Amino acid sequence: MQFTFPETLPDLLPFMAGVASLLYGLAALFAPRLMLRMLHLGPVGPSIAGLSEVRAMLAGFPLGSGLVMLFFYDQPLLQIMLGSAWLFVAFGRLVSILSDEASTIANWCLLLLHLALAAACLAPAFGLVQA
Secondary structure, eight states, X not given: OOOOOOOSHXXXXXHHHHHHHHHHHHHHHHOHHHHHHHTTOOOOXXXXXXXXXXXXXXXXXXXXXXXXXXXXXXXXXXXXXXXXXXXXXXXXXHHXXXXXXXXXXXXXXXXXXXXHHHHHHHHHHTTOSOO
């Protein structure tokens, strides 16, 4: 299998969303405490077991899906998979903003970022972006 870099916009968008997912996953994997501080979260109690959850869920899934997207960025089903994952992340954030009184500038900016990552994957998959 030969790795090639994307040359067209429909290939570049999901590739860059994969890079963003990969970077997010790497940050959560190697700096879980920093990730918690950035998200304004903290461990509950004296146990550090929550760090394994950060490394597993906040790092593992985006790291794995982002890495796969880097190699198979031109596959529509993978574009739909990663795009729908980011879309549901955005949906969860919107529900939190509306129901948990979490309407902060940081949450709105992250919502826009998640929507942009979802659109970067879904637009080429559905033919909304042409070369």
